[in-house]
Amino acid sequence: MSDHLLSLRRVSCNYGAVQALNDVHLKVDAGEIVTLIGANGAGKSTTLKAIVGLLRPEAGEILFEGNSLLRIPTHKIAAMGIALVPEGRAVFANLSVLENLEMGGYLRNTAEIRQGLEYVFALFPRLQERIKQVAGTLSGGEQQMLAIGRALMAKPRLLLLDEPSLGIAPLLVKSIYEAIDAINREGVTILVVEQNAHLALKHSHRAYVLETGRVVMEGSSRELENDPRVKEAYLGEV
Amino acid sequence: MHAFLQQIINGISLGSIYALVALGYTMVYGVMRLINFAHGDVYMLGAFFGYYSSRVLHGKLQSSLIETILVMIVSMLGCALIGMLIERLAYRPVRKASRLTSLIIAIGLSLLIENLAQLIFGADPKFFPQLIPEKQIALGGLSLTNQQIIVVVVALLLMAGLNAFVFYTKSGKAMRAVSFNLDAAKLMGINTNAVISLTFALGSALAAAGGILVSMNLPGIDPLMGVMTGLKAFVAAVLGGIGNIFGAVLGGLILGLAETFVAGYGSSTYRDAIAFLILIAILLFKPEGLLGKGQVEKV
Ligand SMILES: Nc1ncnc2c1ncn2[C@@H]1O[C@H](COP(=O)(O)OP(=O)(O)OP(=O)(O)O)[C@@H](O)[C@H]1O
Ligand SMILES: [Mg+2]
Numbered sequence: 001m002s003d004h005l006l007s008l009r010r011v012s013c014n015y016g017a018v019q020a021l022n023d024v025h026l027k028v029d030a031g032e033i034v035t036l037i038g039a040n041g042a043g044k045s046t047t048l049k050a051i052v053g054l055l056r057p058e059a060g061e062i063l064f065e066g067n068s069l070l071r072i073p074t075h076k077i078a079a080m081g082i083a084l085v086p087e088g089r090a091v092f093a094n095l096s097v098l099e100n101l102e103m104g105g106y107l108r109n110t111a112e113i114r115q116g117l118e119y120v121f122a123l124f125p126r127l128q129e130r131i132k133q134v135a136g137t138l139s140g141g142e143q144q145m146l147a148i149g150r151a152l153m154a155k156p157r158l159l160l161l162d163e164p165s166l167g168i169a170p171l172l173v174k175s176i177y178e179a180i181d182a183i184n185r186e187g188v189t190i191l192v193v194e195q196n197a198h199l200a201l202k203h204s205h206r207a208y209v210l211e212t213g214r215v216v217m218e219g220s221s222r223e224l225e226n227d228p229r230v231k232e233a234y235l236g237e238v
Numbered sequence: 239m240h241a242f243l244q245q246i247i248n249g250i251s252l253g254s255i256y257a258l259v260a261l262g263y264t265m266v267y268g269v270m271r272l273i274n275f276a277h278g279d280v281y282m283l284g285a286f287f288g289y290y291s292s293r294v295l296h297g298k299l300q301s302s303l304i305e306t307i308l309v310m311i312v313s314m315l316g317c318a319l320i321g322m323l324i325e326r327l328a329y330r331p332v333r334k335a336s337r338l339t340s341l342i343i344a345i346g347l348s349l350l351i352e353n354l355a356q357l358i359f360g361a362d363p364k365f366f367p368q369l370i371p372e373k374q375i376a377l378g379g380l381s382l383t384n385q386q387i388i389v390v391v392v393a394l395l396l397m398a399g400l401n402a403f404v405f406y407t408k409s410g411k412a413m414r415a416v417s418f419n420l421d422a423a424k425l426m427g428i429n430t431n432a433v434i435s436l437t438f439a440l441g442s443a444l445a446a447a448g449g450i451l452v453s454m455n456l457p458g459i460d461p462l463m464g465v466m467t468g469l470k471a472f473v474a475a476v477l478g479g480i481g482n483i484f485g486a487v488l489g490g491l492i493l494g495l496a497e498t499f500v501a502g503y504g505s506s507t508y509r510d511a512i513a514f515l516i517l518i519a520i521l522l523f524k525p526e527g528l529l530g531k532g533q534v535e536k537v
Contacts, residue, residue, distance in 0.1 A: 073424075074421075083425070095418070099414075103415050103426045107427040151425075154426070
């Protein structure tokens with residue numbers, strides 16, 4: 001069996017006639033921050049949806065700690081220790097900040113929820129100030145913090161993040177990525193999807209480049225940062 | 239003035255029933271974006287479960303209050319089960335299909351239940367026992383019956399219970415999370431199928447309570463009694479803003495009042511028409527309903 005925390009082998013996914021992923025392979029080891037970069041429509045979100053079972057692959061295999069995820073319902077995949085912060089954040093806009101965090105800790109007991117809240121509020125003090133506020137009225141950046149905090153409430157071993165920088169002011173993006181680094185230092189393995197390649201490569205150990213549903217490059221983030229093709233296509237340098 | 243107050247009392251009593259039934263439409267819509275057209279028939283089944291359980295229990299208990307409560311519980315549990323079966327067998331298999339598919343299933347299911355009920359219970363009306371003997375209560379010239387008070391009190395208790403459940407319990411919060419974003423709820427580890435099933439159970443139990451409360455005041459119950467009440471409660475849910483639980487209660491009360499006022503001051507021939515006038519008006523001028531579009535909590 002595989003000793004990677006997560007591995008995707010030759011995964012293909014379709015939306016009807018549209019093939020979104022084609023033979024994608026990817027591995028994440030415990031303790032790493034791995035990033036998946038690519039342009040709009042490359043298949044980044046699709047990859048994450050396939051991992052958590054919101055979309056089922058046509059072909060291929062997805063293993064978490066050596067166990068196949070392909071036939072496991074999404075809520076049980078969550079219980080196995082995988083949390084996804086979806087693209088567009090998907091906070092429960094009709095629930096308060098506190099209730100959103102409680103939902104994140106849905107599978108945990110009261111004491112664990114209390115600890116989780118302390119941890120999340122230490123990471124994002126702004127959330128604590130807005131604990132009673134309805135999530136739909138938070139700013140975009142605050143919603144992103146809430147979405148990450150909500151995912152952390154489950155104490156996941158693998159945290160999947162879908163474009164955490166999307167639509168957020170540069171200063172907040174910086175603090176969100178600092179939080180991601182801090183979460184990783186606590187021992188949480190992270191797979192982060194980004195269009196902002198510069199940022200993603202700076203805050204990761206290894207990277208994959210996705211183009212129209214295929215992995216076209218992979219390597220350490222330092223290597224890829226200096227790769228002329230990556231520089232030209234994704235870092236805006238010539 | 240007295241006549242006016244009298245109409246208000248009658249209207250609130252009738253409106254509470256519509257509210258109880260409307261809650262089921264709105265909760266199911268909240269979690270599944272589906273109009274469960276068989277919901278009125280569940281209300282009818284509630285009345286029949288009450289009828290049969292009271293026949294079994296009658297005379298075996300000391301107090302008519304305990305008998306009433308037991309009849310109520312049996313019927314609510316029975317309908318909760320029916321609601322869960324309806325979801326599991328009729329709607330879950332087509333959840334990923336088009337909305338038209340589930341709409342057709344809903345209508346077909348409603349016809350199926352009505353016809354099965356005629357087959358099993360018989361088509362003619364059955365005399366529903368007076369679980370609690372009716373008493374007139376004179377209140378400063380107003381004539382109230384103890385039944386009307388029971389209807390309003392029981393309906394209020396059930397709605398308060400539902401409110402506490404939805405806003406303060408873990409499962410209630412999960413229900414609100416599911417109604418906002420099904421996939422995100424799954425990501426939290428919430429078993430969304432179980433939450434949807436629970437929603438059907440709760441909505442159906444409330445409809446059963448409505449069925450019994452109405453039957454206590456009616457001369458008879460029959461297998462088609464849910465058709466008109468179901469439609470009116472649906473109008474109430476749309477009026478309040480479908481998906482919104484406060485809207486369902488508000489819509490139910492408005493509809494109950496409108497209906498009694500039309501019957502009292504106009505002509506009782508038009509009492510059924512008012513619901514459809516309201517439906518047309520709301521669809522034309524405020525299709526999202528009075529409290530619709532996330533201003534208030536939706537389920
Ligand atoms: N629900 C859907 N139905 C049909 N096609 C879809 C659907 N979702 C995505 N696609 C298609 O699948 C491909 C991959 O989409 P995906 O959302 O994974 O891209 P992405 O890399 O996340 O892009 P972005 O950076 O814009 O978020 C695209 O061509 C997209 O149009
Ligand atoms: Mg995407």
